[in-house]
Amino acid sequence: MAPVAALGALALVVGLSACSSSSKTTTPPTKAGAFEGRGPITLATGKDTSGYLQTALNNWNSAHPNEKATLIELPESADQQRQQMIQNAQTKSDAYTILNTDVVWTAEFAANGWIEQLPEDQFALDKMLKGAVDTAKYFGKLYAAPYLTDAGLLYYRKDLLDAAGIASPPKTWDEMKADCQKVAPQSGGASCFAGQFEKYEGLTCNFSEAIDSAGGQVIDDSGKPVVDSAQAKQGLDFLVKSFQDGTIPKEAITYKEEEARRAFQDGKLIFERQWPYMYAKANATDGSSKVAGKFAVAPIPGLTGPGKATLGGHNLAVSKFAKNKASALDFIKFLTSQDEEKAHLLKTSEAPVYAALYDDPELVKQFPYLPTLKEAVSNAAPRPKAVKYGEATTAIQDAAYAALTGTKSSDQALKDLQSKLTEITKK
Template identity: 30%
Template sequence: MFTTYRSRLMQAIVGGAILAGAQSLSFGALADTTLNALFMAQAAYSEDNVRAMTADFEAANPGVKINLEFVPYEGLHDKTTLAQGAGGGYDVVLFDVIWPAEFAENKVLLDVTDKVTQEMKDGVLPGAWTTVEYQNKRYGLPWILDTKYLFYNTEILEKAGIKTPPKTWAELLDQAKIIKEKKLAEFPIVWSWAQAEAAICDYTTLVSAFGGSFLDADGKPAFQTGGGVDALKYMADSLDAGLSNPNSKEYLEEDVRRVFSSGEAAFALNWTYMYNMANGDPKESKIVGKVGVVPAPGVEGKSEASAVNGSMGLGITSTSKHPDEAWNYIAFMTSKAEQEKFAKLSLPIWADSYSSPAVTTGQEALVAAAKTSLGLMFPRPTTPTYQQMSTQLQQAIHAALLKQATPEEALKTAAESAGGGL
């Protein structure tokens, strides 16, 4: 997911004014406490942003120091589990919405259900809590609330005579065909379909639109039938028609951002962070002021729109020697004031924030899309063996996109391979 630039904010913040959903917590801690925290070197908040937030925390808590480590998303899971197996190393870790089941079963994260304050329970959006929950327990606090949106180049659509962005996935292909025929973009659509979790997120968005399921009522694979097959057929057909950029098969989200921000694509499916980078940062984009955003489309007769749950949480490892100080740190990082300060990078988890000018000003279109999309976020399966299932699906998607198998054949093979471990 991504690189952003922002000046470091070094102004000290007084503890009580910062907290909103954590007012009852005291940020005082024992002197000379050092916490080790593992974050992602991409997506939503950049390294500079995380360092700025952490500097705010350290200024309000002079007895606590935070050692920050950043790794790419693709290395975040294994870095966390390997450190745990070696006897610790981290106090706080960033984790994806797809990992709580595994991390809970393997006792990687502390159950913090009893630490969650009433203010947090009442103030955080209900859907955000699903990011950190497993079997009615909470294993951290939601931090990055995210889904994928359909971004479009308003100038290209205007030149093509297209008055409104697509509301269905079929209409997206129709509009892309017009744009291609008018030579306004060689490949109008760009995706992140590299053999990685990125492809699963795009696929999940389409599965939700086509009314598919990953698992049946017995917990067995169901993606090889119905909407799961329709979603993969759609992906393959868009490549065959020359409407999707063929390099999408090797792209991650940052590649999508660069192609879209250069003006080469009319449409892109990507996370929240791309909106302000592409639409408002001339150092990063050639199409500033020309970016539209709407919920990912639906399928006629099946859905009005579609969305994937791409959120992430902050948790405390079970091997942490300083769990109280670690809790104070993640409560601060997820607090309403800190989230609103950086709302141009990631939309807040707090319900009240969506009526705050600090959040809405300058990104009214994004907030409007979010009000629909955040209520539709479709989950990837909650299972302790998710990594195995994801790997099988990634291979199936690529087999179909590379024409090594039909979508039906590829997904059938994946279901047979993953089924035994689910």
């Protein structure tokens, strides 16, 4: 997930929630709220590292001088964004009109009455990817507009693989490690692989993808924690042993999205698990990237074949406590229109929610990874709608970080996580 939010991802848990003590309402919604009032609005979002959002706001403001939209940039960290949005809602502040939310927050925010139900007939949901639409609903009702989708991809140094006589990217973890051995003599000292392993939402994503890619699950389809399994251990062991044997460099324990991106762009990595947003930045020809034109993307590898990415992305919601909600609704329709999403893709390489854009010959020519991304998004493991989320993701991050840093063995970390998730899901 890209760092407008640090896209964080998690093949996770039905029935998990935020740390908020008020996160207890699970009553199904009844009808969409009223969208009245016109005037100035605000958009609360993670840091706009691409510069796209301000350009979009400028275009809106030129056409709507009496309904000016102002960007409120929150921290890069998705965890900190979520906390600030929750604090704003708990005080019933009208400071945030529109919330750019991680897709996994929909159920929590809707259940607590922090966001308005949206009128479905005013959005082209039938033209959007089904997985993206599903993330925006709670009890079958639309509580946010699908805005950007996401799935982890494997970025790799195609120039180095070609020079080593490797014709195609690895499909398994073992193949990836073997490729690194072949490439090492001409890699300039680059490390083999990295992802996002700092203790934050990105670690939840990388942990979950490793578990899923080994055939395991964190929680099964019935809502029962099943993370203490042989398959989950194989997934976590891949990460733990990769840190131990140097496949993953030690400094990657501090990597979030941007640290990992910079390492890849500086030529320090052969392979990297990253979100689509990096494609445009790594291909920049302004001197900021040493690997422009030298890399390609593929599905993430797994234990016995291609791995399973986790569905990420962002939705746009209207704060329950905001003013000028009619303006807010119109602004969201503008920002999530197909034309605007195409412009967003062209500017940032972030993944749109409209299916047709992935098959547009003009776009595929400019972004050759689009077919791979569409496949990754279509096959990604969704993050279930969760009312209690904060405690679960914190427990996962604690367990994964303990195993990666050697504080606990993989067996003990998974056993403790199983116990903790069982306790959380019974609340």
